[in-house]
Amino acid sequence: MPSSSSSETRPLPVSIPPTSTPLPTLGAGETEKVSPPNEAGEPVVKKHKGLGFWLIILSCCVIDFSTALDATIITTALPKITIELRGQREYVWLANTYVFSSTAVMPLVGQTSNIFGRRMPMIISVILFAIGNALAGASVNAAMLIGARTVTGLGGGGIFVLNDLIISDLVPVRERAKYLGFRIAIATIATVIGPVLGGLLTQVSWRWVFYINLPFSGISLLVMIPFLRLKHKREPTWARALARVxxxxxxxxxxxxxxxxxxxxxxxxxxxxxxxxxxxxxxxxxxxxxxxxxxxxxxxxxEPSVPPLIFGNRTSVICLILTFLSNALLEWVVYFLPIYFQSLKNTTPLQSGVDVLPFSLIYVPLAVITGGLLTKFGKFKPVHWVGFAATSLGCGLLSILYHNSPTVAWVFYQVILSIGAGCTLISILPVIQASLPESYAATATGTFNFVRNFGFIWGITLPSIIFTAKVNQNLHLVQSTEVRQLLANGAAYGYAGTGAIGKLSPEIQTQVHHTYYAALSTLWQVAAGLGALAFLLVFVEKSLELRMGLETDFGMEEEKGKDLPIKESEVVA
Missing domain, CATH: 4.10.860 (DNA Excision Repair, Uvrb; Chain A)
Incomplete structure (x- = not known):
């Protein structure tokens, strides 16, 4: 037994006896630091993440960056791609095939990763993502591009699920938000630069919008193939494994x-x-x-891919609802906040992108800070209360913005919204996992990712329905027949970005502003109501402990000589 003054880093002495409930063994490259004993006189052993761990995290971050870039870089290039491939009639499919395939496959990915382990499904997902982008860049017609984007989506859906799951396998529940925060921060950088980079690459060749993802996929594979060595319980035959799917x-x-x-x-x-x-x-x-x-x-x-237990647990059900609401509201803000600037402030799409930076640049650092707070204190309900209260308040304040609202108002309101998004972005998945047995980590993570993506889609669909309906309802305010036709039946969304509103006569411009204000005010009031509903649902969550112990069959493979079991009381963060 080491003395209380010992603080050197060295292997755990063989003389420490195992208990009836041994903790997971050390992963490849991990070391331990023996600190002064605790109150019970037992040594406290701190596990340090080794090189293998950080290389896995690096590969996850690189492919996260690439998938986020893929999702946004195409937005500015798609009009030109559609024209060159003569795919105007297939525009909806060109824009959304990726969403279809990536969302639908998520529960299947979660289940198969339980059967075949995380390593091969992840490598296959990255390969599919790369093949899809290569085919997309080489597309000669719209049909080929649609097929290529389907393949890309299959890979992207697997990457979304497995990246979250690999983090869950490597670190305890209480630490997961911190590492998820790192990944979200890197992915958000790609999201911000994607549209700009897409515009620049399109000037050279739109094909590079897809080819640019190939080096990132290659780097990830070069790291994953040698270092993504994760355990799983193997079936004796492939037939037995396939029978479980x-x-x-x-x-x-x-x-x-x-x-x-x-x-x-x-x-x-x-x-x-x-x-x-x-x-x-x-x-x-x-x-x-x-x-x-x-x-x-x-x-x-x-063997269910979405086990009923997930919906038989009060906290996991509430957290899935909160996942849906938080991500729907995030898309709600991202898509319709620029419309306020373009329609009521008469800004260009580029300027509106600059005007939403108070939200875009603040919520990601706040998400990283939130992850650190969850790791330190292990309390998630206060985080959820603050997050959804801020979201509801921020959306309510947006409903009163008009064309003459001062800059300090819309900047301050975005800061409030960023607090809401920062608190809820990464803090829900660890709670779902903590509310269920560790064996449900894969299926719960697959379900979470599906619900998150489904929330994104509804976060565009629902406000669009409200916006279009309210514009149609108030078209009688606009005296010009020509302008009414330009605003009717969903056309108001695109009309805001043309710059035409600022060229209207003062009288017609005021009428158009009233029409947009009525529509935007209503959709922000609905968003505030959904945020308030989420705030109330937090009361139903159970106050669970975010575990510091990690018991999983899918951790890193151990190196020889580093597989001694240690006591749970001897491991601290």
Whole structure:
């Protein structure tokens, strides 16, 4: 037993006896620091992350950067791509195929990573992402690009789930928000520079919008192949492993979600919401989704990809609802805050992008700080209360912004919104995982990522419905027949960015401002109500302990000579 003055770094002495509940062994490259004994007279051993751990984190961050870049870099290039490939009629599919495939595949990825481990599904996902981008860059027509974006989405969906899951395998629940914060910060950098970089690359060749992701994928694979060595319980044969996959359930789920997403993305744009072309897939999709959950709870399904226990646990259910609401509201702000500046302040799209920087630049550092606070104190309910209270207040304040609102007002309101997003962005997944057995980490993470993406889609769809309906309702305020036609049936969204509002006569411009103000005020009031609902739901969460211990079958493989079990009381953060 080391003396109380010992603080040197060295291997754990063999004489320390194991207990009946040994903790996970040291991962590759990990060392321990023996500190003064605790109150019980036992040594306190601090585990240090080794080189292998940090290389895995690096590879996750690199591919996170690439997937985030892929999602935003295409936005400024897509109009030119559509024209060159003569895909005007397929524009909706070119823009949204990635969303379809990446969202629908997430629960399947979570389940298969339990069966085959994290390593091979992650490597395959990165390869699919790279192949999809290579094919997209080489596309000669719209059909080829749609197929390529489908492959890219399959890889991207797997990367989203597995990156969260690998972090969960490597660090305890209480530390996960901190590492998730690092990844979010890096991905956000890509999100911010993506549209600008897309515009620059398009001037050279739009194909580089896709090819630019290949070096990032290559770097990730070069690190992952030798260092992403994670344990899992292997089945004796491939046939036994494949028999565990819920093929029927995932077929029902993927078909249902694609049907729902088709309706949500095409509704109000390609077809009116009342059209049978929207109502039929929406009804069929939700009916199939309900059937999927019936199947998951039945005796037919031997190993569910979305286990019913996830929805039988009060805290996990509430947190999934909070996930949906927080991400829907995040997209709500990202998509419609620029419309305020373009329509009521008469700014250009570029200037509106600058005007939303108080929100965009602040919420990510706050998310990183939130992760550190969760790690230090292990208390998540105060974070959620502050986050959703700030979101509700911020959205409520946005509803009173008009064309003559001072700069200090809209900057201050964005700061409040950034507090809300910063507190909720990464603090919910660890709570879901803490509320469930560790064996549910993969399926819970897959479900979380699906709900998050589904929230993103509704965060665009729902405010768009409200915005279009309110504009149509108030068109009588505009005396000009020509301008009314330019605003009707969803056209007001694009009209705001043309700069035409500032060229109208003062009288017509005032009428148009009133029309936009009424629509924006209503959608921000609805957003404030959803934020308030989320705030109330936090009361239903249980005050769980965010565990510091890590018990998983999927941690890093140990090196020989570093596999001695240690006592739980001997491990601290």
């Amino acid at each position: 819920d093929f029927l359930g995932n077929a029902i789920f993927i078909g249902s979600i694609v049907s729902v997403l088709f309706a949500l993305i095409n509704g109000g744009t390609t077809y009116p919401w009342s059209s049978p072309d929207i109502l039929a897939p929406l009804i069929v999709g939700f009916a199939g989704w309900a059937l999927f959950h019936v199947h998951q709870a039945s005796s037919i399904c031997k």
